[in-house]
Amino acid sequence: MVDGAAATLRAQLLTHRFGPRVALSEVSFDVAAGELLAVIGPNGAGKTTLLSVLAGVLRPTSGTVQLPGPGHEGERPSSRTVGWVPQQPALYAKLSVAENLRLFARLERVPDPERSVREMLEQTGLSERAGDQVKELSGGNQQRVNIAIGLLSGPRVLLLDEPSSALDPRQRARLWEFIARLAEGGTSVVYSTHDVLEAQHHADRVLALDEGRLVFAGAPAAMDWSY
Amino acid sequence: MRWLLAKDLRILQRSPVLLGTLVVYPIVIALLIGFAISSPPAPPVVAVYSGVHNGHGTIAFGSERVSLAKYAKQLYRSIQPLQASSPRQAIADVRDGRALAALIIPADIDTEIQQLIRTGMGNPTVRVVLNSHNPLERDLAKQAIQARVDDVQSAVSRQLMKLLMADLQKVLSGGSVSFLGQTVHLLGLRGIRAIVQSTIASLPRGSRQRPALQQVADFANLAIDGLAIAGPDIGGVTTPLTVRESDVSGITTPASSYAIAIAAVVLLMFVTLLVAAGMLALERSENAYRRLVRGLVRPELLLAEKVVLASACALAMTLAMSAVISIFVPLDWGRFELWVIALAAGGVAFAAMGVAVGALARDVSVASLLAFLISLPVAFVALVPSTAVSGGLGAVLDTISFVFPFRAALEAVSNGFTASRPAIGLPLLHLTLLALAFAALARVALLRFGER
Helix, strand or coil: CCCHHHEEEEEEEEEEEECCEEEEEEEEEEEECCCEEEEECCCCCCHHHHHHHHHCCCCCCEEEEECCCCCCCCCCCCCCCEEEECCCCCCCCCCEHHHHHHHHHHHCCCCCHHHHHHHHHHHHCCHHHCCCEHHHCCHHHHHHHHHHHHHCCCCCEEEEECCCCCCCHHHHHHHHHHHHHHHHCCCEEEEEECCHHHHHHCCCEEEEEECCEEEEEECHHHCCCCC | CHHHHHHHHHHHHCCHHHHHHHHHHHHHHHHHHHHHHHCCCCCCEEEEEECCCCCCCEEEECCEEEEHHHHHHHHHHHCEEEECCCHHHHHHHHHCCCCCEEEEECCCHHHHHHHHHHHCCCCCCCEEEECCCCHHHHHHHHHHHHHHHHHHHHHHHHHHHHHHHHHHHHHHHCEEEEECCEEEEECCHHHHHHHHHHHHHHCCCCCCHHHHHHHHHHHHHHHHHHHHHHHHHHHHHCCCCCCCCCCCCCCCCCHHHHHHHHHHHHHHHHHHHHHHHHHHHHHHHCCCHHHHCCCCCCHHHHHHHHHHHHHHHHHHHHHHHHHHHCCCCCCCHHHHHHHHHHHHHHHHHHHHHHHHHHHHHCCHHHHHHHHHHHHHHHHHHHHCCHHHCCHHHHHHHHHHHHHCHHHHHHHHHHHHHCCCCCCCHHHHHHHHHHHHHHHHHHHHHHHHCCCC
């Protein structure tokens, strides 16, 4: 766990059940500002459920998700404070990159949507593809737009659900560069992956889940990767 | 909501195949249905062989004459006659599919009828050969021929009764009849009675002839009274039934307006169901739903947006179609605001049903297919009059029609089109309740909409 004062997101005893099946069992951790936190585990370990609960998409059966820090007491995660990027790009294929960004900026009630769109296009390196329909983009570029939408409201935490799963090695490399820059800028990034190498190379800390239970939380170097 | 509406309109605009299907297909279907209902069936092609030569075919009833040619003309207006050179040719025309039926009139039909009238003997017969390949077409041809044959029967019967009445009058009151080229004067029962009574009066009181003559006078009295009473009754048999046709005041809709109302509601139904179901399911197919409802848009607002989008698109298309059709069929433009209200209410109810379908289907292609599959039976069931089927089935059809918006929308729109129809308040209330019910169903279905 990080120092409570520096935490931007705090999960306490999160449990989630789908009917009789326990998908998450009393998972607790904090996320620090600018931290890159990898959530790993085999398929069905509860990674997507954990990120969905952190994002507020799923309501936990028990436990809480909080945003520590002054001015956020008792606040639940929302799209303005916690950016969420689902595994499959949540984009309108027939809209252009800029139109997708503009739509979500307006729905987010971002103060200056056009400016936010420009910034996101620059940040993701997609300015030249702004007018292209999303369906015309490669998987990597679609994922960048997907992430850009998650960042539109300038959240303090960004949740990425297996962001690199559909990308080729070159696109992966560019994605991790982009995510690293975000973290350097102070955004906490929590991502799920089942790729051990990614977690080893692109995480400050690793959470390992198995059948919904948190079985490891610590630096990648301290993890028994043979496990 | 406006950003979502703008987004959906842009997506529709960029889907030319979908847009084309949504615009062209319902219009074609609507027009086909409208014209099929408003157009009378084409007269069946009937091969006709008549052995009666020109100038013949007249049946004499005393001084009255009935020309069979007159009824042949009426028959030819009910059918498309295909003249055959022989009975064999007429049957071959039916067998080869050139005609749905053959009507074979023998050369001696007039003399057979004449003989039947004069002697009570004879069996005048026309032959009808029907093609039984298609039962509907068979019935159509049969009805067209039977109706005209009934006309001839009725005309012959009428003339015969007229002749009988005239003869009866002569038996009663006397008169002249032609017989073997000579005119013979008949005395008549009333004349006989007068003569007999004056003869009785002239005889002495004790005359032995008096009782016998009195019996003749009594018989004459009885016969006169009986025939005088029976005469009008016999006359009445010639036209035993009188059909008075009238409509119940206030609910008559011109067939053309009703056909347009049907076409409009069919169009409304297709567009709203497909757009509402498809565009809602698209939110899930594009993975956007969970992102949207994560604090950006309430699910109820998303449903409302789809309802507004679908009903507005359908309303615009339906009004455009009605405007085009009104070039050919007169519509009461003075009631335009009622059209709009009725079509809008129908559109909202259909759209609510559409979002329920979209929320339950959760996939664009499944939602579109489901919407399409539901539309056809819903329209069909609503258009079948419950009185046209047996009691139990009629009640089932009525129940189905009640829980889907087609019949209520049709009632509202046809009432809106026509001034003589009742007000549109009741169907509007029905549509409102259906819209709320379907919207509630859609909201419940959304609970599992975002699940993967």
